[in-house]
Amino acid sequence: MKIILNYLYHFFRxxxxxxxxxxxxxxxxxxxxxxxxxxxxxxxxxxxxxKENSLNKLFYGITNIKYSTAFFFFRKGSKYRTLIHKLKYKGKDYLGIELGRMSGAEIKDSFFSEIDIIIPVPLHPAKKRIRGYNQSEMISKGLSEIMDKPYKTDILLRNIFTETQTKKNLEERRKNVNTAFKLKNQQYIEGKHVLLVDDVVTTGSTLIACANELLKSKNVVVSIFSVAFADNL
Ligand SMILES: [Zn+2]
Known part of the structure; x- marks a missing residue:
């Protein structure tokens, strides 16, 4: 049976x-x-x-982040941008898992091994319905598998807004992102080291808002992982 399956696999390939x-x-x-x-x-x-790097610097004096890293640089004209594009807009959820696995293999033996739990940046429920999945959750799944740490999606949630962001001025938008997330079941992360996971970091404002929310829990430590870091856009 195995031989036949193997043969069929190569035949179709x-x-x-x-x-x-x-x-x-x-x-x-x-x-x-x-x-x-x-x-x-x-x-x-x-x-x-x-431990001191240009991603970490985005958070200095703004929020309390222990470690931060990204798998690769997200740069103009780079062929690797397409990976993120396919993950976000082309329904290729498995790419998130695969990128999470690759990243996990890179960081699991570093100081990131100190983390206790992985939490993805939540996606707005309306967006999740359209996309069918949260890409940061897919990345977390891959990371979790390789790093052998659990991931949880019922701790950091999105608040649901009806107003659109585009009509707001910068100050209002900033305020909006600051109230976009809410913490639930916070006792679960008390005293733990959380790895907060995103797909792409540009200004860091989403991660800052999420970290501030997580930091409301007692004695929690927050570190950050993103697949891509847009450092020069
Ligand atoms: Zn290739």
Whole structure:
């Protein structure tokens, strides 16, 4: 049976080869999601090797973040931007899990091993309905599997707004993001080290709002992980 299945798999692969999600070349045997070249070329931040880094600086004096890292830099014209685009807008939820696994393998033996629990940035329920999933939750799933730490989605939630952001001025918008999240079951994270997970960080305002909410729980420590860091947009 196994031999037949294996044969069928290779037979179909001949006609429907899977493609590298970054450069679109056919994948070879042993390659998964990304081809070997794309895997080698990822513009990694390696921030899990330096506690003081340019991502961490976004939070200095604003909120209390212990460690922060991102898997790769998100830069104009980069072929890796397409990974985030497919994850957010093309229904490729499995890419989130795969990126989470890759990232988990990078950081699990670093000081990030100190974390106790993984919490994704929640998506607005209306957006989640349209997209079918929360991409940060998919990333958390992959991270959780490799780092062997639980992830929870019932602690940090979105408040539901009816007004649109676009009609607001900057000050109102900032206030809006500050009240966009709410903490539930906060006793669950008391005294714990939480890894807050996002897909892309640009200004950090969403993460700051989420961290401030998590920090309302007693003796909680917050660190940050994002797949991509848009440091020069
Ligand atoms: Zn490739």
């Amino acid at each position: 001949l006609f429907f080869p899977s493609h590298c999600e970054a450069c679109n070349k056919n994948l070879l045997k042993g390659e998964k999601t990304l081809c070997f070249n794309c895997l080698l070329d990822i513009p990694k931040t390696n921030f899990h090797k330096e």
